[in-house]
Amino acid sequence: SQKIEQNSEALNIQEGKTATLTCNYTNYSPAYLQWYRQDPGRGPVFLLLIRENEKEKRKERLKVTFDTTLKQSLFHITASQPADSATYLCALFPQGNTPLVFGKGTRLSVIA
Amino acid sequence: DGGITQSPKYLFRKEGQNVTLSCEQNLNHDAMYWYRQDPGQGLRLIYYSQIVNDFQKGDIAEGYSVSREKKESFPLTVTSAQKNPTAFYLCASSIARGLSSYNEQFFGPGTRLTVL
Numbered sequence: 001s002q003k004i005e006q007n008s009e010a011l012n013i014q015e016g017k018t019a020t021l022t023c024n025y026t027n028y029s030p031a032y033l034q035w036y037r038q039d040p041g042r043g044p045v046f047l048l049l050i051r052e053n054e055k056e057k058r059k060e061r062l063k064v065t066f067d068t069t070l071k072q073s074l075f076h077i078t079a080s081q082p083a084d085s086a087t088y089l090c091a092l093f094p095q096g097n098t099p100l101v102f103g104k105g106t107r108l109s110v111i112a
Numbered sequence: 113d114g115g116i117t118q119s120p121k122y123l124f125r126k127e128g129q130n131v132t133l134s135c136e137q138n139l140n141h142d143a144m145y146w147y148r149q150d151p152g153q154g155l156r157l158i159y160y161s162q163i164v165n166d167f168q169k170g171d172i173a174e175g176y177s178v179s180r181e182k183k184e185s186f187p188l189t190v191t192s193a194q195k196n197p198t199a200f201y202l203c204a205s206s207i208a209r210g211l212s213s214y215n216e217q218f219f220g221p222g223t224r225l226t227v228l
Contacts (some may be wrong), residue, residue, distance in 0.1 A: 002173030104154035
């Protein structure tokens with residue numbers, strides 16, 4: 001069956017460290033993968049998109065990698081801050097004309 | 113301001129009543145989506161529409177209905193047939209799929225529905 005799995009429900013890290021979140025998928029061959037941030041009680045906000053032919057994408061303190069062999073994307077936040085505390089969702093486009101599929105998310109807490 | 117609005121933010125209904133959640137966007141997007149979010153469940157797709165007067169069922173369409181009479185509006189009705197309607201409902205929109213890299217979804221603020 002098709003699955004998207006984000007490595008853990010919750011991740012706690014110390015301020016200033018690098019947070020690494022994992023997104024693994026099974027039985028998909030996505031052309032694109034996206035990452036979103038969601039704060040409690042609010043709608044998700046798009047952060048980054050990475051294509052299957054891109055190995056890495058950066059935006060300020062964020063970095064995303066996409067390994068189609070491992071069927072995995074890693075999402076990194078460097079020099080993390082308490083304001084980075086949120087739930088982060090990965091999402092992918094299955095092949096064909098079908099909508100975006102979301103993972104369950106990882107709740108990140110950055111402790112001062 | 114461009115964006116997506118959902119109303120109301122909180123909604124309470126008695127069991128057995130139908131209720132309609134509003135979603136409006138002024139982004140000129142063709143595609144619109146409805147998701148349900150429960151704790152620990154992530155986002156689950158209820159219905160989506162890629163063009164006016166057309167929509168498709170998502171993964172959990174049973175007990176829900178939608179209409180798409182105007183490009184900017186995509187209301188969701190939670191019917192009495194939905195067995196467990198209490199949840200956080202999110203509406204989103206995007207430029208129609210197939211256009212280069214601008215396929216991100218823009219989400220509304222959500223409606224929290226509680227059925228008593």
